[in-house]
Amino acid sequence: MEAKAIFPGVFLIDKRLATINLAKGRKVYGEELINIGKTEYRLWNPYRSKLAAAILNGMKEMHIKDGSNVLYIGAATGTTPSHVSDIVGSDGSVYALELSERNMRNLIAVCETRKNMLPILADAMHTESYEDMVGECDILYQDASAREQAALLLKNSKFLKKGGYAYFIIKSQSIDISKKPKEVYEEELKILEGHFKIVERLSLEPYDSMHLFVVLKKL
Numbered sequence: 001m002e003a004k005a006i007f008p009g010v011f012l013i014d015k016r017l018a019t020i021n022l023a024k025g026r027k028v029y030g031e032e033l034i035n036i037g038k039t040e041y042r043l044w045n046p047y048r049s050k051l052a053a054a055i056l057n058g059m060k061e062m063h064i065k066d067g068s069n070v071l072y073i074g075a076a077t078g079t080t081p082s083h084v085s086d087i088v089g090s091d092g093s094v095y096a097l098e099l100s101e102r103n104m105r106n107l108i109a110v111c112e113t114r115k116n117m118l119p120i121l122a123d124a125m126h127t128e129s130y131e132d133m134v135g136e137c138d139i140l141y142q143d144a145s146a147r148e149q150a151a152l153l154l155k156n157s158k159f160l161k162k163g164g165y166a167y168f169i170i171k172s173q174s175i176d177i178s179k180k181p182k183e184v185y186e187e188e189l190k191i192l193e194g195h196f197k198i199v200e201r202l203s204l205e206p207y208d209s210m211h212l213f214v215v216l217k218k219l
Contacts, residue, residue: 003036007062009087010044010055017044017052019086023113025173028082042086046207049080050143050169053207059215062201063165064139067091071137072161073124073152074104078110078117079094084141085114092116095134099123124152125137127159134159140166147176150191157195157218166196166216173210181210 003011003018011018013034015026018041021033023213025040032043046052055062064070068088075081075096094117111117122130124144140160146152153168160166170188171198172181179187189198197215204211 001034001036003039003041004175007055008065009089011041013041013145017046017056018042019044019083022086022089022116026113028110029079031076044083046132048055048128050204050208050211050213051080051083051091051141051167053204054213056203056207057202057213059202059203059213061215063215064088064141064167067097068138069093069095069135069213070141071095071097071134071138071156073097073142073156074099075107075119076100076143077106080143081107081117082110082114085117090116093118093119093135095130095137097122097124097130124156131159134197136161138164142166143169145171147175150188154192154195160218162218163201164218166186166214166218168214168216169204170212170214171210172212185212189214192216 003013003109021040021042034041037197039197044052046056064087066089072081075098081094081096096117107119111119120130139158170185172184175184201217202213
């Protein structure tokens with residue numbers, strides 16, 4: 001058995017996605033741990049993580065890397081943020097923002113074992129409540145079930161450095177269930193014109209339906 005690097009910090013093990021476990025011996029969501037030599041890997045479930053799904057669906061470039069500072073909006077219980085934590089390593093940071101107090105309890109437990117993760121309980125529409133905690137970021141990752149998703153991304157883009165990348169998951173059903181998903185995607189992306197350049201667009205089928213994963217570059 002071997003681990004083949006497909007991006008820095010991201011591996012394939014027997015056709016299954018994995019990251020090197022930053023918190024050795026610990027699981028986050030019941031994922032399988034695999035030891036190859038002296039290295040422990042965590043298998044990364046694409047049905048539980050939209051970033052994993054996007055990678056398996058042909059993402060061309062991975063901008064999250066060792067030493068990256070990431071603002072993660074919609075951190076939930078920490079599934080994907082923990083894999084991002086693995087990738088950015090001890091020299092990087094993951095500002096894990098979550099609105100739900102219930103989710104935050106689990107998220108805090110994950111962050112306690114990972115020194116590069118900071119849990120932030122806040123409403124992402126009110127950036128003033130956490131601007132003293134978040135520095136300039138290389139990556140803005142948004143996976144929030146908000147109604148105004150593009151507006152939310154724009155509001156938080158002040159934390160993203162010029163030329164930095166935004167990973168934006170558009171959840172059509174959270175915005176307008178009366179419209180076709182493709183129509184919702186185009187409306188949201190139109191709001192971002194002049195602020196971001198579209199780098200990649202990826203369907204998340206079969207792992208997630210009615211979601212679009214968009215990689216954007218800040219102008």
